[in-house]
Amino acid sequence: MSSLTYEATGIPVESEEADPVNRRVELLLGALASSVLLFIAGMILFTLFKAWPSFAANGLAWFGAGGNVDAQLTDIFNSPADPADYIYKLRAWPLIWSTILISALSVLLATFIAVFSSIFIVHFAPGPLQKLIEPVVKYLAAVPSVVYGLIGILVLVPWINSTFITEEMRSSVAYVIQLDGSSVMAGVMILTVMILPIMIALIVDSLRAVPLNWREGALALGVNKWRAVRTVSVRAIRPAIVAAAVLATARALGEAIMLAMVTGSIGFAPNPFDGFLFFMEPSRPLAPSILDGEEGLSVVPFGETMYAFGFILIVSCVFFSFSGWAIRQSLGRYSIGAR
């Protein structure tokens, strides 16, 4: 019967068997997706393989604190030529702590600011202002980080030095560290500004996609505008906020140039018990440490140590993407199509 229709009209009728073209496209896309995954897995394994001597020589102490990390790196760099005498000793905690501190603070700050400014842009700003803000914000996402670093060094660091750092502060820590404005604070402030545009762009888009009739439904119940936005729109876009935060975290973890320029680039672990002073202390996260170590890569144990830094960064990014995905799954329970 169906072949009859086919001959009579010339229009292909859906056949029982799978369409061969469709099948080929599926295979192709599948192959593409798996090769990307394979590539990422290969990269992680390769990095781990290269980094292994550094991890193996230190054991779990690699992640711990102890001694001056910059001095240790210098020793590794000055290792004797004989592979048997390579020096690997490293206690990387100050660098890890600095990475956690600067990324977490700036992502938290940026998420907070991004959510509120997106709400303002979408729901409260007058029309012409909205039209102006959005493209400007999106453009800011494209500013190269070295430019931010330059502004940081020339403007922000001296400003912090003269505004926040008192003589008592300077003398109180003079025996370990010099305070000159290059600091956690400078890094966090500029990093926040750097990751804000992409977060705002993503959150604004998702806020706009919230169906108007949800908000109307809330307003019609006598809920005020701000509360309706917060309890319906912002609630509905929580998965998008998480996605934006994960993207921003990846960006923050990987930022090297700007942070190398403004954080003082010293392997020092800022001490939260120092109170406000803590924000004024210099430090250096992992990514700028790789950048700083660039000229030493030909020294085998030093190169391997840098691979170890890289491995930690890759694994953290994978970890954050995965937890972001898991959080989005649990938040998505009540959204459209959820069961």
Place this chain on the structure above:
Amino acid sequence: MGIESADEVHDRTESGIPPIKRIVVNGEMPPVRVSQGEANGAPTHIAESFVIDQGAMAPAWTEERMKVESLGVRFDRKEAVKDVSIEVNSGEVLALIGPSGCGKTTLLRSLNKLVDLTPTAVRSGRIMLDGQDTDLMDDTLLRKKVGMLFQQPNPFPMSIFDNVAYGLRERGTKRPGKKELEPIVVDALERAGIWAEVSDNLSHPALSLSGGQQQRLCIARSLAVRPEVLLLDEPCSALDPISTAIIEETIVELKSEIAIVIVTHNLQQAERVADQVGFMYLGDLVEYGSVEQVFNAPMAERTKDYVRGDFG
């Protein structure tokens, strides 16, 4: 007005439509629910199974709540509502009927100023609530008193419970606890005729309900906040006869306390629940009067055609 105790309505036998009984519920009577078996038998006569206590009187009082004075609404250059004047009284139900696109929803959305959210909308004329110009009132305050059910179901992306509790939780300064909310939520779900279907899992996502269930959930949501004026935009458009009957019963029950405006394409429904009827055509309020007058002795030719069903 509106104390139509007559149960048997008009002679419709010539058009072949079975006679329709009006639902008359005595204010003192406990709510009556249809049993499945009762309704399954003869869907066409469903209304009859609801005529309880035929001699009972609907509330003998009406009180003016809202007054629309020559309301006009334009979208850009398109006039959606033209010079409409109408009153909304508590103690009775006002039904708005008319062909699609005639401005019923726009009129309804003007009553709680929701139409102002549309940037292209321009509103003229006055709308009074209890003698006070709504334009001088705070939007949120107005909407606390004037509740609305939307034509398209719009449950929030939350659980069933949170949907019904939403208004109560978010409109005050103090968020009531789950214990306080529970009886109100259950009552609202019962009145909306959806309790039996959702009672076993109130934490289920509202968006996974069927279209008709979503519509009833939204009815429950607007009932839970106990509005003084309730605007219903085609509340039964997606509902089966049983659910429709439950909703109609709730409407009749509620009208003793609040003012209700219902938009409907179902003329039999309008006859069953309404006391006043407004017929709109292309933005004009062509006819406005008691349900008997509009359906039995319409003055305008257009109304006559529409209620008889020979409308183009």
